Amino acid sequence: MRAVSMKQMTDRVKSPCIESCIVNDEKICLGCFRSLGEIAQWQAMDDTMRQEVLLKAERRRKAHVALRRP
Numbered sequence: 780m781r782a783v784s785m786k787q788m789t790d791r792v793k794s795p796c797i798e799s800c801i802v803n804d805e806k807i808c809l810g811c812f813r814s815l816g817e818i819a820q821w822q823a824m825d826d827t828m829r830q831e832v833l834l835k836a837e838r839r840r841k842a843h844v845a846l847r848r849p
Contacts, residue, residue: 792829792830792833795812795822796810796811796818797811807839811831812839812840813836817835817836
């Protein structure tokens with residue numbers, strides 16, 4: 780196992796969690812727009828995977844906002 784420095788630990792991609800969890804019927808949190816699976820796996824993900832999740836979450840957020848516009 781490779782040693783991880785304190786700088787590497789603090790430089791990791793941060794969770795987008797805003798501690799406002801409301802899960803819709805598709806099992807997507809309407810606070811951070813991650814799926815329940817993505818939330819559960821977040822700690823095990825490397826930064827590349829986390830960036831991919833953040834991109835998906837942003838697309839979900841934009842779609843959600845677009846649906847709510849009159």
